[in-house]
Amino acid sequence: MKRKVKPGMTRRDQTVTRAYSATPRKRGSLTEQIKGLILAEGLRPGDLMPTEADICARLEVSRSSVREAMRMLAALDIVEVRHGHGTYVGQLSLSPLVEGLVFRGVVDQDDSLAALLEVVEVREALDLAMATQVTTSLDGTHDPELERLVAVMAEKGARGVPFAEEDLAFHTRLLGYLDNALVGQLVAAFWEVNTVVYPLLGLAPAAEIADTARAHGAMLAAAVAGDAEKYRQAVIEHYLPLRRALEKASTSGR
Incomplete structure (x- = not known):
């Protein structure tokens, strides 16, 4: 399936996204697939992530798997889960x-x-x-x-x-x-x-x-x-x- 590229992404963003998604090692875990999704959508720190249901459908995985992956990504400040509001791209701090x-x-x-x-x-x-x-x-x-x-x-x-x-x-x-x-x-x-x-x-x-x-x-x-x-x-x-x-x-x- 051809990966959607968000309008407004620079040519460099598109190149990085394609290279990231095409790397077999990167496709090996759900956390890496979600990071690839962030790149594909051209999301930046503070942007709202796709819903849990949308991620499940697009990556063909279970809700429990997505929740576990999100917990791991949250620990790395890659995503921020705001209960009652949704999940956002994290600040990517150190x-x-x-x-x-x-x-x-x-x-x-x-x-x-x-x-x-x-x-x-x-x-x-x-x-x-x-x-x-x-x-x-x-x-x-x-x-x-x-x-x-x-x-x-x-x-x-x-x-x-x-x-x-x-x-x-x-x-x-x-x-x-x-x-x-x-x-x-x-x-x-x-x-x-x-x-x-x-x-x-x-x-x-x-x-x-x-x-x-x-x-x-x-x-x-x-x-x-x-x-x-x-x-x-x-x-x-x-x-x-x-x-x-x-x-x-x-x-x-x-």
Whole structure:
């Protein structure tokens, strides 16, 4: 049967849909068939899905099978079931990734510190990888909100007070200048894993919190100066206190 293509789909959308649907492996499970249906209909996050009865008829499967598949897709934020209203395409967030990594970070106490260090290394790698793009995008700019966040972090850091909220806001706004939404989402996801897992392991806060605050200021200064090399050095300094805290916990048995 020829697959219907929703009017208004771009040629790229149609190509992706045909390729996705034609892959034998993708046709193997009902969840993949439903994802193929979303593509075929040209649906986007927030759009209303076909009814359960319609899906059953089109895919020739039972209602119980569709309901089970929808539960699995809902857990991945691919669909959102709103009881009494219908099923919608989900926001396709990275929440499932965060939940999985948080659980991975605490489930095995013997390797939990190593797992957390891996998360920190990924965060640092992402920041370093985007140095050129960040400094190019912010070169010569003036952002009062970023400056305010740096000032608040410096003030809190001097008092030894954590500044998690400002930290995330700083990185989110900084990467918001890039034409790459996925990088910002990944950075926020790994930041959240780091922030959630760290206290769950009973670790003491990093002792050099003021250095971390100053590093944020150095990152911003290098970014607006268009200096990628200084930006990378500031990124490394940003993560040093956290790395030292994890290394200390590892050698002291926490």
